[in-house]
Amino acid sequence: MSISLGTFLVRQTITAAAPMVLAGLGELLAELAGVIDIGIEGLMLAGALAAFLGAFVTGHGVAGLLVGILAGIFMAGIFGICSITFGADQIVVGTAINLLSLGTTGSIWMLFQTWSQNHQLSIHLTKAESFNRLALPGLAKIPFLGPAVFDQYALVYLTVAMAIAVGWILHRTRLGLVIRGMGDSPQTCAAAGIRVNLWRMTATLFAGGCAGAAGAYLSIMQTHSFAQNMTNGIGFVVLALVIFGRWTVWGLVGGCILFGAINSLQQTLQTARYTSHSAILHAMRHLPFEVFQMLPYVAALVALAIFAKSRPGPRFLGVPWRREV
Amino acid sequence: MTVGGCLAAAAGVLLLLAFMGFSPGHILNLWYRGSLGSRYALADTLTKACPLLLTGLAAAVTFRAGVFNIGAQGQLLVGAALAVAMSTRWLPPDTSPLIGIPLCLLAGAMAGALWGLLASLLELLRRVPMVLSTILLNFAALYLVKILLHSFLQAHGTSAPQSSQVPRHFCLPILMKYTSLHAGLFLAAGIVLILEWLQTMTVFGFQTTAIGLNAAAAKLAGMPAAWRQVQVMLIGAGCAGLAGAMQILGVAHFMTAKIGNYGYAGIAVALLGRLDPLGVAVAALFFGALDAGAQRAEESSLGLPHETANVIKAIIILSMLLVGAWSLRRTLRSGLARTDEGEATGA
Numbered sequence: 001m002s003i004s005l006g007t008f009l010v011r012q013t014i015t016a017a018a019p020m021v022l023a024g025l026g027e028l029l030a031e032l033a034g035v036i037d038i039g040i041e042g043l044m045l046a047g048a049l050a051a052f053l054g055a056f057v058t059g060h061g062v063a064g065l066l067v068g069i070l071a072g073i074f075m076a077g078i079f080g081i082c083s084i085t086f087g088a089d090q091i092v093v094g095t096a097i098n099l100l101s102l103g104t105t106g107s108i109w110m111l112f113q114t115w116s117q118n119h120q121l122s123i124h125l126t127k128a129e130s131f132n133r134l135a136l137p138g139l140a141k142i143p144f145l146g147p148a149v150f151d152q153y154a155l156v157y158l159t160v161a162m163a164i165a166v167g168w169i170l171h172r173t174r175l176g177l178v179i180r181g182m183g184d185s186p187q188t189c190a191a192a193g194i195r196v197n198l199w200r201m202t203a204t205l206f207a208g209g210c211a212g213a214a215g216a217y218l219s220i221m222q223t224h225s226f227a228q229n230m231t232n233g234i235g236f237v238v239l240a241l242v243i244f245g246r247w248t249v250w251g252l253v254g255g256c257i258l259f260g261a262i263n264s265l266q267q268t269l270q271t272a273r274y275t276s277h278s279a280i281l282h283a284m285r286h287l288p289f290e291v292f293q294m295l296p297y298v299a300a301l302v303a304l305a306i307f308a309k310s311r312p313g314p315r316f317l318g319v320p321w322r323r324e325v
Numbered sequence: 326m327t328v329g330g331c332l333a334a335a336a337g338v339l340l341l342l343a344f345m346g347f348s349p350g351h352i353l354n355l356w357y358r359g360s361l362g363s364r365y366a367l368a369d370t371l372t373k374a375c376p377l378l379l380t381g382l383a384a385a386v387t388f389r390a391g392v393f394n395i396g397a398q399g400q401l402l403v404g405a406a407l408a409v410a411m412s413t414r415w416l417p418p419d420t421s422p423l424i425g426i427p428l429c430l431l432a433g434a435m436a437g438a439l440w441g442l443l444a445s446l447l448e449l450l451r452r453v454p455m456v457l458s459t460i461l462l463n464f465a466a467l468y469l470v471k472i473l474l475h476s477f478l479q480a481h482g483t484s485a486p487q488s489s490q491v492p493r494h495f496c497l498p499i500l501m502k503y504t505s506l507h508a509g510l511f512l513a514a515g516i517v518l519i520l521e522w523l524q525t526m527t528v529f530g531f532q533t534t535a536i537g538l539n540a541a542a543a544k545l546a547g548m549p550a551a552w553r554q555v556q557v558m559l560i561g562a563g564c565a566g567l568a569g570a571m572q573i574l575g576v577a578h579f580m581t582a583k584i585g586n587y588g589y590a591g592i593a594v595a596l597l598g599r600l601d602p603l604g605v606a607v608a609a610l611f612f613g614a615l616d617a618g619a620q621r622a623e624e625s626s627l628g629l630p631h632e633t634a635n636v637i638k639a640i641i642i643l644s645m646l647l648v649g650a651w652s653l654r655r656t657l658r659s660g661l662a663r664t665d666e667g668e669a670t671g672a
Contacts, residue, residue, distance in 0.1 A: 038395075038456060082643060091393050091456055095592050096642040102589075103635030110630040111345070236460045243457065288475035294468035301461050304453040 009264055010148035015222065017253075017260030018156040019044075019214040024238045024245075024252045025159075025166050026210025031242055032170070033203040034183040036318045038094035039079050040211050041235025042101030047072040047215025049105040052226040053112070055129040064129065065155075065216045072212020073205050075101060080204040084197050087320035106228050124225045131155070131221040153221045155213065167249035179203060183314030186321040196321045211235070233297065240300040246311045255303070262299050266292035331597075331611065334640040338633060347629060352622055355629075359621025360614035366621075368504035372576060374613025376401070378513050379568035380591025381598060381605040382520060387561040389524070389600045390533035391540055392554050396444055396459025397565040398588025399466030403440045404433035404566025405573045406470050409478055409488045409580045412495040412573075422494045429495060430512070430570050437566015438559045440466060445558045449551060463588065471582045478580065488580040497575040507575030514606070516564065521602040533557055565591070586635075593638045612638060 027040050037043070050071030055064025075097060083093040116123050131153050139150040170176035178199060181189045186196045218234075219226045237259060245251025270292050273284040339349040360370045380397040387394035411432040416425050444462055447453040471486055480489040497507040524530035536543040536550045544550045568587060573580055594612055598604030612634075619634035 038460075078643065091395075092592075092596060093643070095395060095589070096596075096639050099589055099593060099635055100639030100643065103632045103637075103639055106632035107630040107636060110632065114628060233460075233464045236457070236464070240457050240461060243454065288472045290468045290471040290475065294465060294472070297461050297464040297468070301447070301453075301458060301465065304457060304461075305447055305451045308453045309451050 004144070005268075007144055007148045009261070009268060010145075011151070012264030012267070013257060013260040014149065014152060014156060015260075016263045017256040018152070018159050019217040019222075020234060020238050020241060020256040020259065021163060021253055022155070022159045022217065023211045023214035023235065024241055024256060025162055025249070026207030027238060028242050028245075028247060028249065028252055029166060029170075029179060030200075030203045030207040031317055032183045032247060032314055033179045033200050034186060034314055034316045034319065034321070035080075035084065035200050035204050035207075036090050036094070036239075037076070037079055037097075037204060037207060038091060038236075038239060039075065039097030039101070040094075040207070040238060041231055041233065042094075042098040043072045043075045043079075043208050043211035044215035044218070044231045044235045045105050045229065046075045046101045047212030048219040048230055049108060049215075049226050050212070051216030052125070052219040053108075055125055055220050059129055061125075061129055061131045061220055064125075064220045065131075065213065068216030068220070069209045069212040072208040072210070072215065074208070076205050076208020076211070079208070080201045083320065084200050084204065087322060090318045090320070102229060105226075109226060109228055125220060129220070130224045153217070155217055155221065163249055163253055170249065180314070182321075183316055186316055186319075190321070200321070237296060237300050240304055243313065244300070244303045244307050246307065247313055258303075259296055259299065262296050266295045330644045331641050334637055334644050337640060337644075338637050342629070342633070347627065351627065352629060355622040355625050355627065356615075356618030358618075360618040364501070365504055366617060368501050368506040369617040369620075370610065370614045371510060372505045372507070372613075373616045374609045375507075375510055375513050375575070376568040376572050376585065376587040377590055377594050377612050377616075378517065378606055378609035379564045379571070380587045381594030381609050382516065382591075382602060383561040383565035383568070383588075384592045384595035385561075385598060385600040385602065385605045386520060386533075386564070387557050388595060389537045390554055390557040391537040392445075392558055392561075393456045394441060394444070394459055394558060394561050395456055395592065396441060396462050396562070396588070397568075397591045398586065399459070399463035400437035400440045400562045400565035401569035401572075401588050402463075402466045402470045402582070402584065403569070404437035405569030405580055405584055406473055406478065407436035407566070408433040408570035408573045409491065410473075412491045413489045414478070416495070418492055425495045426497065426574065429574055430509075430567060433570020433573075434563040434567040437569065438563040440566070441558045441562020442555070445555045449555070467582060470580075474580065474582060480579070486582060490579045491574060495574060496578055497571070505576045507571075509571040509575045512567075512571070516567075517602045517606045520560075524602060529553070529556075590635070590638060593642050596642055 023040060023044055027037065030037055047068040051064040051068025054067025055061050058064065079093055079097050082088045083090045113123065133151050134154045134157075136150040140146045142150070170179065178189060178194055182194070182196055182199060190196050215231065218230060223230070241252055241255040241259065244255040245253070269281070269284065270289050273281045276282070339352060342352060343349050358366060360366055380401060383397040383400065384394060408429045411429045412425065416428065440462060444455055444458040447458045448455045474486040474488060478488040480487055497509050500506045500508060500510070524534070532543065532548045533553050535546070536548060536553055540550050565588065569584065572584060572587075577584070590612060594608045595605055597611070598606070598608035615634045615637060616631070619629070619631040622629040622633075623631040
């Protein structure tokens with residue numbers, strides 16, 4: 001099926017934005033509850049490798065996804081025990097989690113590569129072991145939009161549903177009020193009989209599951225394989241996007257789409273400048289391709305510089321809660 | 326307690342590796358031979374400790390004042406790039422090494438400091454959280470360096486992203502034959518002593534510690550909190566930039582973007598060293614030995630990934646946190662109490 005460049009760009013944008021939205025929703029919930037987990041990059045990485053290995057061993061993509069989610073929850077559990085239960089500094093624990101995840105996945109991956117070489121097995125997943133694009137019947141036939149929006153991985157549709165669900169929970173339910181309250185005034189919550197640390201832990205584990213699924217998306221859906229440090233900073237960009245979106249679901253989704261667009265645009269530009277006849281693109285031919293790779297990070301910085309000041313985050317973000325405080 | 330935590334972490338990883346079929350005795354033997362077993366191994370440990378020490382200081386000095394500088398890696402990369410630019414492009418080749426080497430090192434430190442200053446300014450003027458800006462700047466620096474290595478700094482006659490060789494006379498003197506142990510070790514040690522003095526004996530050190538404990542209270546007490554935090558960032562980021570320059574002039578002698586993950590490891594070093602310069606030095610030696618040992622284990626027939634060293638580092642931090650032996654706040658408080666006593670007896 002041949003599709004136009006515009007359709008392709010929109011499609012790539014959504015494909016790139018989905019894992020960021022997924023991980024961002026979890027992080028958003030945790031941050032609103034007062035927990036900032038900068039280990040999200042590590043959680044995603046752990047989820048990516050675990051999902052790959054899960055799919056490789058069981059032969060089913062869905063099982064791989066579940067293993068990825070569990071790995072994210074497990075790593076988030078380590079984070080939670082250190083930073084919530086023991087009240088250690090969240091930034092420090094998050095950094096340690098990133099280091100732990102990078103080291104562990106790196107070691108396991110190197111050992112796995114040696115092992116698969118010895119047994120002459122491919123490190124790429126087969127169709128059954130990974131996810132493929134799922135075209136929604138009927139909708140995918142709509143001109144232009146159909147192949148762009150309704151021919152995505154199943155997880156993308158789930159992510160959309162989850163964004164709506166999280167938005168609704170946060171602003172329309174008592175649970176949402178409790179979550180936001182824990183970030184803004186944990187003492188009030190405690191006075192109302194809410195077990196702050198228990199709920200913070202729940203939010204953290206939820207964020208871990210989301211990050212794990214986002215990691216799985218990278219490995220078993222987008223690339224059908226794993227690579228050392230394959231998240232390559234996406235988790236950190238997500239952290240920036242939560243702030244960029246001013247701690248709202250719609251801001252986050254908008255930010256992710258914007259960055260997905262920048263990402264798909266830079267990838268397209270990298271190749272299009274060699275084939276296109278446009279004078280501007282032609283002039284870009286001599287730029288090192290890293291100029292394009294650098295764009296998303298610089299854009300994140302610029303976005304933060306413009307928007308970070310406009311609305312402060314949860315007041316007790318990153319502050320451990322103890323009864324006697 | 327700290328030593329116990331380290332041993333427990335190493336033992337835990339050994340146990341895990343034993344389950345995966347690696348003999349712990351064999352690994353320990355390789356680690357020992359790679360890190361402490363001979364003069365050459367010892368020199369290797371010291372060489373590897375050098376950049377860790379400086380990036381460790383980059384984290385320690387800033388963390389202590391409540392500035393979460395996670396950006397040592399970016400500062401190190403920029404520092405290395407400037408040192409390369411200085412030595413291979415800008416300085417006339419016939420410059421005396423007595424002028425050239427200090428200039429290259431200084432350029433690296435300045436570049437690192439300016440890269441760190443970016444994050445400080447973003448926080449001061451635009452309220453961008455330091456944790457995020459420094460991390461994003463790490464990635465920006467990585468790609469910036471790659472761009473430079475593909476263009477301005479690229480060695481002639483190659484398409485690979487690498488710089489030309491640093492002229493021989495601009496390389497740091499080697500202290501021991503057949504090793505990479507370079508004279509930068511003395512410079513690093515000197516910086517540790519200066520920072521230790523700054524921290525324990527001066528008003529500057531007292532104020533930065535107080536600001537790290539409670540910035541609002543420190544401001545009320547009339548301390549220039551924002552300015553001190555910027556100064557601390559300049560010092561820390563300068564250390565990281567120097568680490569990059571030193572690594573180029575002392576060890577690698579040319580540059581690729583894969584200079585090593587010293588920046589992130591530096592955070593672990595700083596925490597293990599309890600944010601105290603002397604402690605950081607000890608922690609850097611320990612991690613240097615760990616890296617040297619891990620490298621030997623990887624090069625051996627065992628083929629144990631050197632990444633295991635990073636796992637041990639991370640578990641060390643986490644186990645120390647978990648045991649409750651360590652907590653940032655408690656460290657800072659006891660640090661302040663010590664400074665108080667010092668002030669009292671000194672007066």
